[in-house]
Amino acid sequence: MKKFISLISAAVFSATLVLPQTLAFSAAAEESALEESTVFDAAAAEANPFQATGTANTLPYQLRFVPERNFVTAEEVAAGDVVIPAAVYISGSTANRFGSVMVKYDAFRNDEKTDSVYFSGISTGDTAHRTSEKKTYNSSQGTFTTDYVPYCFGSVYDDEYDSNSPMFTTREYACDPIFGSTITSAGKNKIKFNASFYNSADERKNGVKKTNKDFIADVTVDENGNGVYSYDYIDQSSFQTITKTATLPRYNPDTPEGEKLPDTCNSVMWVAGTSQLKDGAEFLGSTSDEFPLFHVNIVISKGTASGIYDVQFLTRETVGANEAPTQLTSNKSKEFPTELVGTSIAVGVDSVAVTDSQQDNVQFYTDSNTNIIRATDFASKILADVTYTDGTTESDVDITRLVDCYGATPKELYDKQAKNGFFSSPNMPLYYNGKLLKWKTTDKNVTQNIMVGKRGDLNFDGGVDSTDIFYLSLYIAQKAVGMKTTLYTGTSTDANMEDFAFYLMDFDTLGQTSTATLDSTDIYYLLLYVANRAVGNHIAWDSFVL
Structure with a gap:
């Protein structure tokens, strides 16, 4: 065993020596592939630069609408408009390059559009939204100070922030429908x-x-x-x-003369800046959602009736005729598959009792995930009977977007409660507005099986090193010759451990495809990760996932 580990350690050491050449070769290959495709894609872009010419072969990205809060009291809306700051994030691989993003959204009540909830104050990363004072931000790429609003496709070099001259088009201010002039x-x-x-x-x-x-x-x-x-x-x-x-929309007759009139603020289009048009834009930070794409306010109008109000992204099925839907597009005019995760705002809710739920058997996370665990991660629907503070009730209301684990994140659970190298809770309680979520018929807690581990840590010792490379290599070699073998060799009797270990070691597809397998590609990525860490390079797993 020690000889095998020594051999693997030597391989890791060798990898650190050839790492610069390997990266240079990969960059050259990528540049060559880009040049070969330029003529074809340029022709398509010339016809319509925002029209996708196909679908990119990648894992799905996730577009998330994240408000600062999801609950509003009846007293608040009785007193006046309630403004909730929110942001839209893109979550997924950092290995791909982006050319454009179209985001459209609207507010609904019981699947019908509503005027009681609207949007205001779009803030993007372009010159028009520069602030009056510079602010300091911390990021995985260092600390920087800027008067721009940092967004996910900006960049930082030598502690200097660059917006990369993005082209944002929004419905922030009203324009006449014929000439497109600002009103x-x-x-x-x-x-x-x-x-x-x-x-x-x-x-x-x-x-x-x-x-x-x-x-x-x-x-x-x-x-x-x-x-x-x-x-x-x-x-x-x-x-x-x-x-x-x-x-x-919502015209104020007393608007001061010369002041721009607001529009619906429900549409944002981003196109890579001139310096990024050819090669496409990269994400700012080690994860794609370290910074949002843009900010916008959700406004609950004064006097809005109690209820659950949904903010949904508009798709090809729900967008208006002859309008572009929400979509993420690569620099080669390929549409990225995208999961759209909206949000909900609850107004004047007193209590809820769950009547039905469709949840996955188990939800896996990695310890680097700092996003709040939400039911939308693992539940297609959670329905409840809702009682409002005004005495009215509704049956079988979808509250999925309002349910979380008391604000917990995978990173917090792993850092504070991991045992034997991972966190596991077969019956993690779910919460609604800080209160335990209960079943209507039994009054028992509604729960979810949640597991959190460190990606690449196959032996669950809390680190990622040559030992994990050895065990992954051994597993793949044994599978290749038809031997019966398992990834997990620990003492836990949890029936999900083998799938959990697979999830932590499948670096390129995260176990999310029907053909997911562990092979030499995963060994290569694990070697690359360990080698980079060995020489002090900060590298994130998201950069490997396509």
Whole structure:
């Protein structure tokens, strides 16, 4: 045994010596592959730079809507609008390059769109949202100070932050639907925007300079509080005069003159900056969700009725006709498979009692995961009878997005409660707004089987080293010659230990595919990880996963 481990240790030492050459070769191969595909992808991008030309062969990414809180009291909404800061994160591999991201979302009540919940104050990583003062941020790539809003596709070099000149397009401010010009207040019940246009086909044909005009229109307020305005314009195809009527969401007639009017704030599109267009953008940090893609406020309107309100990303099935859906796209115009995880806001809830639940048998995590454990990780639905503080009730309401483990994270559970090299709780209690979640029929706790381990730690000794390389190599070699063998050789009698060990050692697919297997690729990644750590390089497992 000692000889085998010594041999593996020698292999690790050798890997540290050849690591620079290995990385250089990989980079050259990647660059060559990129050059070969440039002509094809450029042709597709020229036709429509935001249209995906296929699906990337990767594990699914996850797009998450994360509010600072999920619960609002009836007293709060009775007193006024309740503003909840939120952010949208991308979770997944850091090995891929991104070209664009389209995010669309809306608020729903019982699967119907609602005006009681809306959005405001989008904040992105572009120049338009630079702050008045510089702030200091800590990241896995060092501490940096900037007046930009750091976002997931920024970068840090020598403690200097670079936004990489991103191109963000949002519905933060209202624009007229014909010219796309920003609308400002022109005083009480009036709006103004500026546009340029040709008065006739002859003007366009002869290259006459366009007419520049300030459009001013009166605004009336409808029963829903939206502003309605009309204006005449010259259609640039037929050159006929046409009257256009449009609306302004939640129009405030007293908006100061010259101030921009807000739009729906429910759409954000990001495109890689000019310095990243060819090669694509990389994530800032060792994990993709160290920083959000953007920030936005969820606003619960004053007087909103008690209930569960859902914020959902819009898909091809739910987005409007001829509109682009939510999607993540690579720099080669391939769409990344993506799991969309929205959120819910509970207003005026007094108590809940679970009536039905569909949960996975067990949920595995790694100790590096610092995200709050949520029921959306392992449950397709948790339904409950809900009683509100106003005395009203609802049956079989989906509360899945409101359930967690009392705010616990996998990292906290592993660091504080791991035994024998891993954390395991077959009956981890679930919580709703800090209260134990109970079954309606039995009043027993609703629970989930949760296990947390260290990725790469096959012998569960708390470290990742040459011993783990040896045991993984031995397992793969024995499987290759048809020997009956197991990954887990410890004393635990938990029936999930073998699958758990597989999850911790499957570095490229995380056991998430139907064809997942352990092979030489996993040995290579484990060698690479240990070798990098041996020479002091910080490396994250997410950089291996495609």
